[in-house]
Amino acid sequence: LIERMRPFTSTIFAEMSALAVRTGAINLGQGFPDTDGPQLILDAATEAIHSGENQYPPGPGVPELRAAVAHHQKRFYGIEADADSEILITAGATEAIASTILALCEPGDEVVTFEPYYDSYAASIALAGARRRTVRLRAPDFRFDDDELRAAFTDRTRVVLLNSPHNPTGKVFSRAELELVARLAVEHDAVVVTDEVYEHLAFDARPHIPMTTLPGMAERTVTISSAGKTFSVTGWKIGWLHGPAELVAAARAVKQFLTYVSGGPFQRAVASALGLGDDFYAGLTAGMQAKRDLLCAGLRTAGFDVFPTSGTYFVITDVASLGYDDGVDFCLRLPERAGVAAVPVSVFCDDKAAARTLVRFAYCKRDEVLAEAVDRLARLR
Ligand code: PMP
Numbered sequence: 161l162i163e164r165m166r167p168f169t170s171t172i173f174a175e176m177s178a179l180a181v182r183t184g185a186i187n188l189g190q191g192f193p194d195t196d197g198p199q200l201i202l203d204a205a206t207e208a209i210h211s212g213e214n215q216y217p218p219g220p221g222v223p224e225l226r227a228a229v230a231h232h233q234k235r236f237y238g239i240e241a242d243a244d245s246e247i248l249i250t251a252g253a254t255e256a257i258a259s260t261i262l263a264l265c266e267p268g269d270e271v272v273t274f275e276p277y278y279d280s281y282a283a284s285i286a287l288a289g290a291r292r293r294t295v296r297l298r299a300p301d302f303r304f305d306d307d308e309l310r311a312a313f314t315d316r317t318r319v320v321l322l323n324s325p326h327n328p329t330g331k332v333f334s335r336a337e338l339e340l341v342a343r344l345a346v347e348h349d350a351v352v353v354t355d356e357v358y359e360h361l362a363f364d365a366r367p368h369i370p371m372t373t374l375p376g377m378a379e380r381t382v383t384i385s386s387a388g389k390t391f392s393v394t395g396w397k398i399g400w401l402h403g404p405a406e407l408v409a410a411a412r413a414v415k416q417f418l419t420y421v422s423g424g425p426f427q428r429a430v431a432s433a434l435g436l437g438d439d440f441y442a443g444l445t446a447g448m449q450a451k452r453d454l455l456c457a458g459l460r461t462a463g464f465d466v467f468p469t470s471g472t473y474f475v476i477t478d479v480a481s482l483g484y485d486d487g488v489d490f491c492l493r494l495p496e497r498a499g500v501a502a503v504p505v506s507v508f509c510d511d512k513a514a515a516r517t518l519v520r521f522a523y524c525k526r527d528e529v530l531a532e533a534v535d536r537l538a539r540l541r
Pocket residue numbers: 191251252253254255278323326327355357385386387388394397398399
């Protein structure tokens with residue numbers, strides 16, 4: 161294995177899920193819902209399979225899905241997108257991220273991102289031979305220091321890799337924060353690659369603001385999302401990216417040699433589901449917000465120090481309040497000790513010491529599962 165990939169031989173999600181299965185623990189580690197998406201999307205996939213749509217779909221994605229994504233951008237954000245040249249369907253958001261970074265970064269280029277960061281960011285940057293420069297989101301409210309962000313930009317900065325709503329913190333970036341990122345990107349002529357897979361999971365009536373809607377940003381922003389989160393079908397791996405034709409063409413050049421295409425029948429199904437009514441989208445947000453409330457209240461009762469989360473599937477806690485001094489060790493023992501799995505936040509950070517006692521829990525689970533998990537965790541004390 162090449163040296164720069166050696167730190168990435170396994171993912172924390174696979175490790176903790178395997179541990180959860182082995183011990184029979186409730187898996188609040190890896191973020192995936194334990195109920196399927198809406199019946200319509202399941203039926204549409206079956207129908208596509210039975211109607212013989214089982215061969216390679218077109219390289220950029222089935223036209224119906226590209227049109228549906230374009231329509232979604234218009235419907236929710238007022239953005240005009242050309243379905244043929246400005247949208248690319250990918251094997252999940254993961255491939256969208258990898259293809260974009262690989263397409264835009266020469267070895268030695270720099271990518272500014274925030275930490276904790278989603279694990280695939282570091283791996284994609286490493287694959288490209290680029291260098292990551294991280295800016296810390298600091299507990300409890302996960303704000304960043306403006307000067308630290310400014311200092312992360314250099315004359316080698318090529319991309320800013322942004323994620324809002326943010327995994328693992330649950331932070332939803334404010335307009336002012338996005339404006340500063342945008343200003344610095346323009347000053348340094350950088351592209352903003354923005355991972356918005358949790359776009360429909362921002363809570364407390366907080367608006368999700370797509371970076372591309374900020375003045376002057378559409379021409380330098382690649383927006384990424386995924387059906388996995390919006391329709392609770394994380395195993396289908398249908399994602400997409402949207403941006404100016406030139407950037408989309410660049411990502412497409414790489415993407416076609418990573419997977420070429422994927423999931424034809426699933427692409428069809430996602431195309432139908434994107435057109436679901438406002439009640440579906442509102443129900444998704446409200447449902448997940450209620451789950452957040454349930455888990456956070458339970459964790460607090462169990463003695464965890466719980467940080468606010470305004471979006472995603474996740475909440476970060478500090479286990480120091482329970483007398484533990486190492487989150488990795490805590491997570492490795494938690495399945496045996498309490499029958500629950502979680503993930504240590506330090507694995508998403510360059511500055512491991514700063515996140516040493518932080519642990520992430522996922523709340524995208526059935527209410528009764530969350531209730532049982534909280535009961536088990538309460539016995540830790
Ligand atoms: N970005 C973030 C922030 C995520 O949390 C995830 C998945 N959980 C992904 C990307 C990957 O999405 P996909 O499964 O569609 O590849």
